[in-house]
Amino acid sequence: MEWKSYGRRRVYDSPYVEVWLDDVDIPGVGRIDHHVVTMPRASTTSVVTDDQGRFLLLYRHRFITGRWGWEVPAGWAEPGEDPAVAIAREVEEETGWRPGQVVPLVEYDALAGISTMRFRCFHVTGCKYVGEPTDRSEASRVEWLTEREVVKLLAAGDVPDGPSLAALSYYLGPHRLLGGAVSDVR
Known part of the structure; x- marks a missing residue:
């Protein structure tokens, strides 16, 4: 099952980390705000x-x-x-x-769920x-x-x-x- 995204908004950012809330529709669950952490550097x-x-x-x-x-x-x-x-x-x-x-x-995704x-x-x-x-x-x-x-x-x-x-x-x-x-x- 694949989640559908309806957009995102930034909650916090710094040179080290960014936190976003993604508006997603999860099959069988419905629409929720899902936290996503991104790193500006590799x-x-x-x-x-x-x-x-x-x-x-x-x-x-x-x-x-x-x-x-x-x-x-x-x-x-x-x-x-x-x-x-x-x-x-x-x-x-x-x-x-x-x-x-x-x-x-x-190579690997460290925290693929978030x-x-x-x-x-x-x-x-x-x-x-x-x-x-x-x-x-x-x-x-x-x-x-x-x-x-x-x-x-x-x-x-x-x-x-x-x-x-x-x-x-x-x-x-x-x-x-x-x-x-x-x-x-x-």
């Missing part, structure tokens, strides 16, 4: 690995959820910026490691250490972890960030099972 994530099979992760606190956890490097692309260039910039700013190669891994937020995830390799992270607000620690350590963190719930959980799980699952093939990204 979201990017990365799975960063080295030639020893380790993963580069950030340990940080998220004040909104009040939780500490491990995350992959991530961030927004500036308007008009290529998402691959954006994630290379974010990896270096957040970790102090300059990417060598950045290739598409997978948001247009779409994440583009990249696999980053060939990193060279260039110094301390320039964005010191991103993490308490930046560490290279073994695959076994990452799998244990995932299983223990110590990767509570959805985009990080999706990126790492996709890399360790379908990406590996397909022999490292890139997903059919749109």
Whole structure:
């Protein structure tokens, strides 16, 4: 069943998020105002690995959820910026490691029922250490972890960030099972 839209009105906007009310007709329910959250900038994530099979992760606190956890490097692309260039910039700013190669891994809709937020995830390799992270607000620690350590963190719930959980799980699952093939990204 497909919903029919009769228009939308903006409720709130900022450089980071926009909230809309869409006037929609839902088959079997009727017309309602449905909240839609949009992001003015493209979201990017990365799975960063080295030639020893380790993963580069950030340990940080998220004040909104009040939780500490491990995350992959991530961030927004500036308007008009290529998402691959954006994630290379974010990896270096957040970790102090300059990417060598950045290739598409997978794309997905993060909150398809309420948001247009779409994440583009990249696999980053060939990193060279260039110094301390320039964005010191991103993490308490930046560490290279073994695959076994990452799998244990995932299983223990110590990767509570959805985009990080999706990126790492996709890399360790379908990406590996397909022999490292890139997903059919749109």
